[in-house]
Amino acid sequence: xxxxxxxxxxxxxxxxxxxxxxxxxxxxxxxxxxxxxxxxxxxxxxxxxxxxxxxxxxxxxxxxxxxxxxxxxxxxxxxxxxxxxxxxxxxxxxxxxxxxxxxxxxxxxxxxxxxxxxxxxxxxxxxxxxxxxxxxxxxxxxx
Numbered sequence: 001x002x003x004x005x006x007x008x009x010x011x012x013x014x015x016x017x018x019x020x021x022x023x024x025x026x027x028x029x030x031x032x033x034x035x036x037x038x039x040x041x042x043x044x045x046x047x048x049x050x051x052x053x054x055x056x057x058x059x060x061x062x063x064x065x066x067x068x069x070x071x072x073x074x075x076x077x078x079x080x081x082x083x084x085x086x087x088x089x090x091x092x093x094x095x096x097x098x099x100x101x102x103x104x105x106x107x108x109x110x111x112x113x114x115x116x117x118x119x120x121x122x123x124x125x126x127x128x129x130x131x132x133x134x135x136x137x138x139x140x141x142x143x
Contacts, residue, residue: 015031016028049081056085056086059088059101059103059104060103061084061105062105064105067084070083074120076120077101077115078118080113097116098115100112100113100115101115109125109127110125111123111124
């Protein structure tokens with residue numbers, strides 16, 4: 001079970017209760033205003049990330065190799081979307097765990113990320129194999 005889903009509301013209630021005990025309604029108004037500002041800051045950040053991602057093609061990243069180097073276990077899907085500035089192309093069935101998202105760059109390198117409960121648990125980098133150079137005196141293959 002995700003402890004954060006319980007911990008954050010309990011801390012908020014404790015803060016509101018402590019404010020009530022210490023300063024009455026004025027304390028509740030002050031702490032409530034601070035909590036509302038915190039929620040609005042997170043909401044604004046979420047909308048900014050999604051607005052930037054909406055301007056790019058789904059599943060596209062400037063460099064899959066650089067994305068691979070920046071990824072760390074435990075990152076949230078929102079953090080990865082903020083890094084890539086693009087929504088990932090969903091590779092797994094919708095609303096099933098684990099979720100797999102893929103980002104591809106212009107050179108056909110791909111990073112496939114695995115998320116469980118919105119947290120990054122693993123990823124793989126797939127790079128296309130380079131075409132062999134023709135031997136001297138041989139004609140290059142026809143397209």
